[in-house]
Amino acid sequence: xxxxxxxxxxxxxxxxxxxxxxxxxxxxxxxxxxxxxxxxxxxxxxxxxxxxxxxxxxxxxxxxxxxxxxxxxxxxxxxxxxxxxxxxxxxxxxxxxxxxxxxxxxxxxxxxxxxxxxxxxxxxxxxxxxxxxxxxxxxxxxxxxxxxxxxxxxxxxxxxxxxxxxxxxxxxxxxxxxxxxxxxxxxxxxxxxxxxxxxxxxxxxxxxxxxxxxxxxxxxxxxxxxxxxxxxxxxxxxxxxxxxxxxxxxxxxxxxxxxxxxxxxxxxxxxxxxxxxxxxxxxxxxxxxxx
Numbered sequence: 261x262x263x264x265x266x267x268x269x270x271x272x273x274x275x276x277x278x279x280x281x282x283x284x285x286x287x288x289x290x291x292x293x294x295x296x297x298x299x300x301x302x303x304x305x306x307x308x309x310x311x312x313x314x315x316x317x318x319x320x321x322x323x324x325x326x327x328x329x330x331x332x333x334x335x336x337x338x339x340x341x342x343x344x345x346x347x348x349x350x351x352x353x354x355x356x357x358x359x360x361x362x363x364x365x366x367x368x369x370x371x372x373x374x375x376x377x378x379x380x381x382x383x384x385x386x387x388x389x390x391x392x393x394x395x396x397x398x399x400x401x402x403x404x405x406x407x408x409x410x411x412x413x414x415x416x417x418x419x420x421x422x423x424x425x426x427x428x429x430x431x432x433x434x435x436x437x438x439x440x441x442x443x444x445x446x447x448x449x450x451x452x453x454x455x456x457x458x459x460x461x462x463x464x465x466x467x468x469x470x471x472x473x474x475x476x477x478x479x480x481x482x483x484x485x486x487x488x489x490x491x492x493x494x495x496x497x498x499x500x501x502x503x504x505x506x507x508x509x510x511x512x513x514x515x516x517x518x519x520x521x522x523x524x525x526x527x528x529x530x531x532x533x534x535x536x537x538x539x540x541x542x543x544x545x546x547x548x549x550x551x
Contacts, residue, residue, distance in 0.1 A: 269539050270525060272507060276497055277524020280507035283476035284328075288544050290475035291328045293537075294465050294489065297335040297342050299482035300511040303530055304449060306418055308337075308407055313346040316534040322353035323541035329472045333359045334461050336446070336453060336485055338410045339366040339375045349373060362411045363455070363485075364464025380411050381456035383441035387413055391454075394437055401426035412455035423450045448483045449515050462488030469496065469504065480509035480533055483516055490522050509533065 272278045284291040295301055302311045325331045331354075335342045339361025343349050348357060348370065359368040366377040391406060391413060398404070403420035406413060415434060417426035427450055435445045438454045446453040446460075461481070469477050477496065479489045493506035510523035511533050520526055527533050 269543060270527075270536065272524040273526075274524045276505075277507050280476060280478065280497070280505040280524065283505035284478060284507065284540075285543065287475055288328045290473070292330050292332060292469055292472055292474040292477045293324065293328050293540075294332045294334055294468070294477065294479045295533075296461075296481035296483070296486050296489075296511070297333055297337060297346065299449065299530070300480050300533055301333070301346065301530055308414075308416075311345055314530045314534045316531070316538065318347050318351055318354075320534050320537040320541060321348075321357060322351055324537055324544070325354050325356040327541060327544040328356065329474055330356045330358060330468075332465075332468055333357070334364065334464050334468075334489065335359070335361055336363055336409070336412070336414075336448075336455070337361055339368040339377070341409075343368055358468070360464045360468065362409070363459045363461055364467070365411060365456070365459050377411075381443070383438075383443045383456065384411060384413065384454075386441045387437060387443060387454050390437060391415070394433060395430075398426075398430060398433070401429060404430065407451075409453070409455075412453055414451050414453040416451045418450040427452065446485050448485055453485075460488040461486060462490075462492035465489045466492045466496070474504065476505045476507075478507045478509065480511060480527075481519060482511035484518065486519060487522075490519065494522075509536070 272281055298311055301313045301317045305311050321331055339359045342359050342361055354370045357370040366375055368375045401420050404417050404426055406415055417423045420426040434452050438445045443454050444457045479493050490508055493508055496504040497506050508524045510519045510526045512526050512528045
């Protein structure tokens with residue numbers, strides 16, 4: 261399913277996806293390419309601190325970014341962490357790259373190299389204090405651990421003896437804790453993130469598309485948190501005659517079939533996503549093509 265610059269681009273399986281890709285290829289300078297990080301540009305690993313972008317990511321984005329209106333990495337991670345783990349800072353050709361961290365609450369751009377963010381939600385500090393005590397009550401689920409994300413906290417169950425059972429057992433108590441402090445719980449692939457409400461990848465993507473006055477949008481993701489961005493693209497496509505064509509790409513995972521079922525193009529993981537982005541950059545360098 262992957263593609264190399266010498267091969268033709270894979271064909272989306274849906275009419276809407278083919279229309280989205282055709283619009284991007286016809287006027288790339290008015291297109292936004294938006295990408296999740298973990299599971300899409302970087303492999304999922306047991307310790308998120310060890311996650312790094314696929315080795316081909318930076319060359320692919322450096323080739324693609326100058327040809328489109330903007331490339332945006334939209335992630336639940338802090339923006340500076342995604343920049344560091346992606347190796348995005350100081351790369352020639354990445355002037356059109358923006359990283360929207362914490363689901364859009366933080367913003368880093370390659371031109372300034374600075375992160376802009378509002379004050380943190382007070383509920384995060386309250387949850388930070390209570391969360392270790394709550395998890396101690398579930399000592400039978402040994403192997404769960406807390407990831408500090410600055411403006412959010414995440415509880416991972418991937419290292420537990422029964423990861424899915426631990427995930428299911430903790431979802432209710434963590435939801436109650438989050439609600440008590442004005443936060444929400446965002447479920448993912450064996451991770452439960454406690455974060456402030458009001459911002460998600462769909463909101464971040466829609467605002468960025470409007471800001472850039474884009475005429476087409478591509479979004480690639482792999483997890484439940486990316487469903488909001490999928491919904492945003494679907495809504496943009498459905499806005500009557502002035503709708504914005506879009507292409508939904510799924511970095512395939514058997515753990516999250518919900519994305520695969522709604523995607524226009526299914527790729528088997530970050531390596532294939534990077535190959536697709538490289539092929540896309542190559543085709544744009546070669547000029548418009550029919551899809």
